[in-house]
Structures are given as C-alpha cells and as structure tokens.
Amino acid sequence: MERVDRLPPPTDAALQDDVADHADACAAVPLLNCLLREVAEPLPGPGERPVYRLPGGRLLRVRGGRRPAEPEVRAADGDWHRVGHTELVKLVAEELRRHTGLTNHELPTEMTDSRDAVAALLTARARATPPEDPYLRSEQSLLTGHTHHPAPKARGGGPHAGWLPYAPEAYARFPLTLLAVRADTVVEEGDTAALDALGDAPPGYRLLPAHPWQLDLTATALAPAFADGRLVRLGTTAFPTWPTAAIRTVYAPEYLPGHDLFLKFSLDVRITNDIRRLWRHDLLKLRRTDTAVTEAFDAIGSPATWLGDRGYRTADFAFEELAVVVRDGLRDRALPGATPLLAAALVEGFPDNPLAATTDPAAWWEAYLAAVVPPVLTAFADDGVVLEAHLQNTLVAVDADGTPVQALFRDAEGVKLLPDTPRTAGWERLVYCLVVNHLLEIAGALTEHHPGFAPWPAARAALARHDLPEIPALLTAPALPAKTNLLLRWTGADGAAARYRPLANPLLGV
Structure with missing residues (x-):
C-alpha cells in the first residue's frame, strides 16, 4: 500500500504536484468504495481490474482491492480513459441523478472540499512533527478516513486556515x-x-x-x-x-x-x-x-x-x-504495560502498525477477535446494549510484542438500548458496526499485508461461540447490512436514519 504519511518537506513545485497526486488518490478511495458498493453492478470476468456497469450504462473499471484506484471509463470507441478526481466527482453526480431521479448540488462540493482538505493536511503534515506517543500517532493517522464515505475529510467548506490548527491529521x-x-x-x-x-x-x-x-x-x-x-x-x-x-x-x-x-x-x-x-x-x-x-x-x-x-x-x-x-x-x-491504538489506524496504516508488522497473522487475528468480539455480543445478549463498535469507537491495546490483549470502547452518544430500540434494528446496527465496518476492514488490511491469509474461518468460530438466537442466521445469511453513506447524503436523509443495502457475507460457506 502506498504510504502518504512520510512526505519530505514541500520545497518546490514538483513536490506540490506530488501532494496533489496523493490527495487525489486518498480522496478517490472512499468515493470509489461508495460508488461500487451502493450503485454499481459488478460484471463477471478475470483480471486485476474489475469492471462495473453504472446506472446510466457506462462501464467503469478500477484497480481492485480494498483501496480501489485508477478509475477508467470505457468510451464509445472501446478505449478506456483515465478519470481524475474532478471527473470522478462529476461522474458520481451524474450516475446518482440517474439512479435516484434527484439532484444534489451540495454533495459534489463536499467531495471536492474533502479532496482539497487532504491536500492541505498533507502539506501541513510534511512540516509538522508527529507525536511520540504511539496512541496519539494512531489517533492522528487518518488521512483517508472513513473507508466508505464520499467526503470523509470535508470540514464545512471554510478556509483551511480556520480548521488546520485543530486538525488531528496535521499532528495538531x-x-x-x-x-x-x-x-x-x-x-x-x-x-x-x-x-x-x-x-x-x-x-x-x-x-x-x-x-x-x-x-x-x-x-x-x-x-x-x-x-x-x-x-x-x-x-x-x-x-x-x-x-x-x-x-x-x-x-x-x-x-x-x-x-x-x-x-x-x-x-x-x-x-x-x-x-x-x-x-x-x-x-x-x-x-x-x-x-x-x-x-x-x-x-x-x-x-x-x-x-x-x-x-x-x-x-x-x-x-x-x-x-x-x-x-x-x-x-x-488500559491494562498495565499495554498500548492502546485506534482500530481505524490499524486499517489506515501508520509507523509501527502491529497489524502490518506481525509475523504470525493467524495468532494476531485470533487475539484480536478474542479482545473485540465477546464484549460486544455479551453486552447485547445480557444487558440489551447495542455498542457502536465501529473502527473509530474502538481502541485495541497491544502488548510489547504487538499482540492484542484488550478492547476499549467509547462514545455513549452512539449507543442504543433495548427495548428503546427494537431488537431487530439493534442487531442490524450491531452487525453493521462490528462486522461490516470493523472486522471486514481489519480482515482486509491483514490479508493485504499477509497475502494468502484466510481470516474468515476464525471470525466465524469467534461469533459461533456465543449463544445468541441471531448468530445462526448471521453465519448463514447470503448478505450483511452495509450502510449507504453515499445515497444517504445524496438524498438528504438524516444522518441517524441509517439505510442499508445487501453486501455479500464473507462468513457464508466458510
């Protein structure tokens, strides 16, 4: 995975071009993830560049993986033409208009603002000193941010000088x-x-x-x-x-x-x-x-x-x-001697990332699952507590060898309680946060750093250990609920009104 957190000091125009390229690449990843998950139709075929049909009939191909890149659109003459970030924003807006029948002038601006914010963060970061504390480094590492949001780094459209002094990504x-x-x-x-x-x-x-x-x-x-x-x-x-x-x-x-x-x-x-x-x-x-x-x-x-x-x-x-x-x-x-790290940073990547550094991904993953999964499911089963255990609300403490030994959860604002929330809705929210938003991303990063590793048998076993009536259906369902952040923002729905679409269940058939 290309690193964006160790740029040399920006001293000339060539380096500014490099920052611009990095910003385009960072901003394209979550936007493409949203487009491909929520509205595109995957087409069968081999190769490292999967092809998708968009709502208007156009064909889009990307360099595949959990961080899709280098989007190309097929022209009428049959050739593939590279799409830059500006063209990608325009393409997404056109396809969403076709898909929903609605217009939205605000979201494309946010997408552009998000990309420009990344560029400002990269430039500021190159001149700043990262914190020595590994916990703080993990909290301040998220240059790409939410892996499935169309504008994860937008900051309200204000001047960069207004928010940069307070930006974690700039080591503030x-x-x-x-x-x-x-x-x-x-x-x-x-x-x-x-x-x-x-x-x-x-x-x-x-x-x-x-x-x-x-x-x-x-x-x-x-x-x-x-x-x-x-x-x-x-x-x-x-x-x-x-x-x-x-x-x-x-x-x-x-x-x-x-x-x-x-x-x-x-x-x-x-x-x-x-x-x-x-x-x-x-x-x-x-x-x-x-x-x-x-x-x-x-x-x-x-x-x-x-x-x-x-x-x-x-x-x-x-x-x-x-x-x-x-x-x-x-x-x-935190346990004595353990170092808490932000779970989202393990996915994004940062210096001394234990997920990337481990030489035994199977043991590391077993330890991760043992730390994270039982408390979430037990709190739901025994007390009707629906934790919002997504990547940014979970800290994972590791020992001196980088092995996970403890999970720390936070943010009461996002917690739901049964029966205030119907059990079915609470379980859907739990599965999205824990499995789709969290375990799916950690598993993808672990597989990327350790090719050939198969994470889902251990994940299935970790979930099956819990005697919840919902677990058998979770392990046999053809699909999991994936939140549609792109459509949510395009249609102007309230952020709390989560909407989901089916996502192929990696636990099925393991």
Missing part, C-alpha cells in the same frame, strides 16, 4: 480556551469535577472549557453573553490537548499530574453525515445510557473496558453550543 495540539460561566446559568449532570481542576473561576462563576474552533464558529451567537457578563474569557489551559480522530474530542494526557481525560465538544461543522453538535436530546439521555453500558461492562468481567462519559456541563443560554462531555482517560482503563 493546542490549549483549550477557558471560560467563566455565570453560576446561575450553568446546567450540568453527572460527574464534572474534572472541569474545575482546569483553572480558577471568579466568584459567582463556574469554569467551562471550550474548543477554540467552536468559539470561532459561534462568535456571533455568543457575543451578547460576553457583552453582558454571562460569559468571561479567562485565558487558556496550562497544558496542550491533542485532537483525536473524532476531531471534536480531545485528549489531555496530563490535565493533572498522573491523571488524564478526554473532553468532547460541540462542533458546528458537518463531518461525514452529521453536524457534530452535542444535541440536547442526546445530552439529556447521556447519564442513563452511560450507566447502562458501565453496568454491562462491570458484569462482563473481562479485560475489555468502557471509557465512560461521566457527565456534561454547559450554559442554559447556549445549551448545545457550549456543551462539553467529560470522558474517562486511558491510564486507569
């Missing part, structure tokens, strides 16, 4: 802005004591950290509160924070000596399918959801753990805009 780190909020306007629930340790608030006020990018985005809305004294700027934290792959969630490894934590903020920017604001309805159910997951993990009794969302604090006059969630850190959760 920054202090948080500290605000004082008038005490009679504070709304909070759960354990938010960690916020009071970030600084000192004047009498009659409470401390509230803020993401500086969010303050820029909401400056006009918050101006009256600053003017009348409901909000006061106190300066910044005495320590830097590192943005994680989620962008709006930051990690403070030393907010107090020997203590770490995560803080999750609102961010009024569309990232993948949603505006990433901490919505009121999610905050109001946060404690119930987090308590249910915490109790489920306490009962599991395995090394797996839950990074709890302890509580939230905000102001009543800007409930969603200024909300911050306090999340458990890693020090008290």
